Amino acid sequence: MNKTLTLLDDDQVISFIVQGYLLLEPEYAPGLNEMVCQQLDETGGAPVNLRDDPHGQALLNQTPALNDIFGHPEVEGAAISLMGEGYEVYERYNHMIKPGGGGMGWHQDDVNIRHHQTRRLMFLYYPQDVTPDMGPTFIVPGTHFRNMPTDRMQTYGNFRHQVPLTVKAGTVAVVHMDLWHSASHNSSDKIRYMIKYYLDRKSEPAGPNWNHDPAKAHGHARNRFHQEHVCGSGADFYKERHLRWEMWQHLLGNASESNRVRNENEPAEAYRAKAFQGYVGEPRSILFLIKGVLHVPHHCPSVGTRPGFTRSPRLLCRA
Amino acid sequence: MNTTRETVEQWIEQARAKASNGGVTAEDLDELRRAVQLSTAGLRQRLLYLHADTPNIKSALVSFYLHEPVAGDSTQLSVTPDWPYNTVHDAMIDGWRVIHFPQQMAPFDDREIAVLGYEFILEKWEEFCE
Numbered sequence: 521m522n523k524t525l526t527l528l529d530d531d532q533v534i535s536f537i538v539q540g541y542l543l544l545e546p547e548y549a550p551g552l553n554e555m556v557c558q559q560l561d562e563t564g565g566a567p568v569n570l571r572d573d574p575h576g577q578a579l580l581n582q583t584p585a586l587n588d589i590f591g592h593p594e595v596e597g598a599a600i601s602l603m604g605e606g607y608e609v610y611e612r613y614n615h616m617i618k619p620g621g622g623g624m625g626w627h628q629d630d631v632n633i634r635h636h637q638t639r640r641l642m643f644l645y646y647p648q649d650v651t652p653d654m655g656p657t658f659i660v661p662g663t664h665f666r667n668m669p670t671d672r673m674q675t676y677g678n679f680r681h682q683v684p685l686t687v688k689a690g691t692v693a694v695v696h697m698d699l700w701h702s703a704s705h706n707s708s709d710k711i712r713y714m715i716k717y718y719l720d721r722k723s724e725p726a727g728p729n730w731n732h733d734p735a736k737a738h739g740h741a742r743n744r745f746h747q748e749h750v751c752g753s754g755a756d757f758y759k760e761r762h763l764r765w766e767m768w769q770h771l772l773g774n775a776s777e778s779n780r781v782r783n784e785n786e787p788a789e790a791y792r793a794k795a796f797q798g799y800v801g802e803p804r805s806i807l808f809l810i811k812g813v814l815h816v817p818h819h820c821p822s823v824g825t826r827p828g829f830t831r832s833p834r835l836l837c838r839a
Numbered sequence: 840m841n842t843t844r845e846t847v848e849q850w851i852e853q854a855r856a857k858a859s860n861g862g863v864t865a866e867d868l869d870e871l872r873r874a875v876q877l878s879t880a881g882l883r884q885r886l887l888y889l890h891a892d893t894p895n896i897k898s899a900l901v902s903f904y905l906h907e908p909v910a911g912d913s914t915q916l917s918v919t920p921d922w923p924y925n926t927v928h929d930a931m932i933d934g935w936r937v938i939h940f941p942q943q944m945a946p947f948d949d950r951e952i953a954v955l956g957y958e959f960i961l962e963k964w965e966e967f968c969e
Contacts (some may be wrong), residue, residue, distance in 0.1 A: 624916045652918040660955070667953050675888045675958060677904025678920035686918065700955075704916040751901065753892045756952045763952070 525597035528730040530737040533601065537741075537767045538748050540664035540699040543685075544692040546594040552585060553689045556647040559583040560713055565614035576612030579715070586612075589645055589692070590717060598694050601730035602638050602771070603721045610640070610718040617706040617714075622655040626673040626702045636665060636763050637770040643717040644693040646685070648710070655706030656684040657693070657714065662750030664696035665763045673700065681751045727773040741768050842966055843878040850874065881966040883908035887935055889927050890956030894941045896927040901956040909967060927959045935961035 528542075536542045559582065566578035580586055589595065590609070599607055629642065650656045660679050684704070685693055695701070697718075706712050745764040749757055850871050854863045890902040903923060904914055924930040931937065939960035 624914060656918070658916050663955060665952055666955060667951060668955070672954070675904060676890060676902045676955075677888065677914050678916055678922075679902045679955075680900065680922075682916070684916070684918045702916060752952065752955060753898075759950055759952050762950070 523593050525600060526594040527597045528601035530730070530732055530740060532598075533728075533730050533771065534737075534741050534744050534768070536602065536694065536696070537764050537771075538744060538750060539661040540696040541659060541661065542598065542694040543687065544594055544598055544694060545688065546592045546690060546692065548592060548690055549588065552588055553647045555585040556583060556589065556715075557713065559585055560614065560616070560647070561711075565616055565713070568613055575610065579612045579614050583614075583715075586645075586715060589647075589690075589715075590643065595643070595692050598692075599641070599643070599719055602641060602694070603719050604723055604725055604729050606722045608720045608722055610720045611716075612718075613716040615703070615714040615716055617655040617703060617712045619706055619709050619711065622703045622706045622712075624677070624702055624704060626660075626676050626700055627670040628668065628673075628698050628700060630697065636767050638696065638767065639721050640697040641719045642693075642695040642697060642699075643719060644685070644695060645715045645717075646687050646691050646693075647689060647713050647715070649689045650686050650712060651708065652684065652686055653706070653708040654710060654712040655704045655708075656686045656712075658682050658684050658702045658704055659693075659695065660700045660751060662752065662760065663700035664698040665760055666700070666752075667698070668700070679751075725771050725773045728771065732772075741765075843875060843882075846874045846878050847871070878966065881968065882964045883967045885963045885965060887923075887930060887961040887963070889924070889930060889959045889961065891927055891941075891959060892956060894943060894957045896931070896937075896959070898926065900924065900926060907967075927961070930961055935963050938962050 528536075532542055563582040566573070566576065566582050568576075569578065630640075644657060648654075660682050662681070685691075687693070742765075745761050745768070750760075752760065850867075854867065857863050857867065885908060886906040888902075888904040888906075889900055891900050892898040900922070903920075905923065906912060906914070924933065927937065937959055939958070941957035941959065
């Protein structure tokens, strides 16, 4: 039987781009969260075993109720909205923090080859109410645009704009792969469970996969990208607005120009006019557009690949 | 146990009294030296990492991390963190000394953003009794 998925709308996608995360609170069948907890309690949750079980299949086998969580129309709808049809669950982890465990350690997952497209997402599912003393996950909204080796984050403590995911049972946090996040100390007497799925996009966006209203979305996106200051200084904010626009264009399937680097011989104004086509966030941008038509941009040479994808030319050509 | 400052002030008061009665002696000075050595032996370095919005010491802070020189010191993330200061300047007024300033010649990219804030490291030497 085909189920009707609940896709994201434009405003949710724009929020995801600005903040780097979304919170879903699906209405599951009664008792489903409790069933997940019971299955995790009984099995202890499958430990991470990247050698023999790189995709975390054992966790799913031991906790079959997770199928109903991640198959919920709202959860699956969010996945398709941001990752397209045919996305793949790449890995599954059980991140539980026992009483007295856990602690601060800001990081970005995986290696430091960053791109500002939605190529991989983290879905964080919390089967229990997470109270402040249970070791909530902390995130820093807006940091998914910041490419920062994890080692260098270790002099950060509490952030002004950090958000603790003190959420109600059943919440799924849809998180950009590059968002800065950290575990925290569990000072309660309960185990805190969190199930993390990595989802991989399998094809480049050909168009919006969410409930998109082209007549309204363009101006709405432009206004929010231009006005919403999440973190960082004013100088960074100018760049951040353009990076948001790039991600938006990529999701809309318009990545050909927004996803490339400026050739060293290409005038900056011409590059900006192409790369940020349609983004008129400030008067200067209009000037770039006018100046840009006088120059013919050059394209970046082809680059190496990550499995299934072309790496961001912008990053690789930076040197 | 008295702090170094208290010890020295106490000694000065005693010396002031002695000044009108023959003055301080070599033994008094030796006593002062011993007292100072004893009290400074307990001094330890506190470190405060502050990340500010800009390299200006009066700009708003984005992150703080205090390291106390005691065994088992551990800073935790908090849902309601207690911010000690709003700026580096505020911390300086409270007696913290800046020992590291952010590097102005850091690599610059006109499109990418990376590090969040500008890192200042401050120290304060204080006596700790464990």
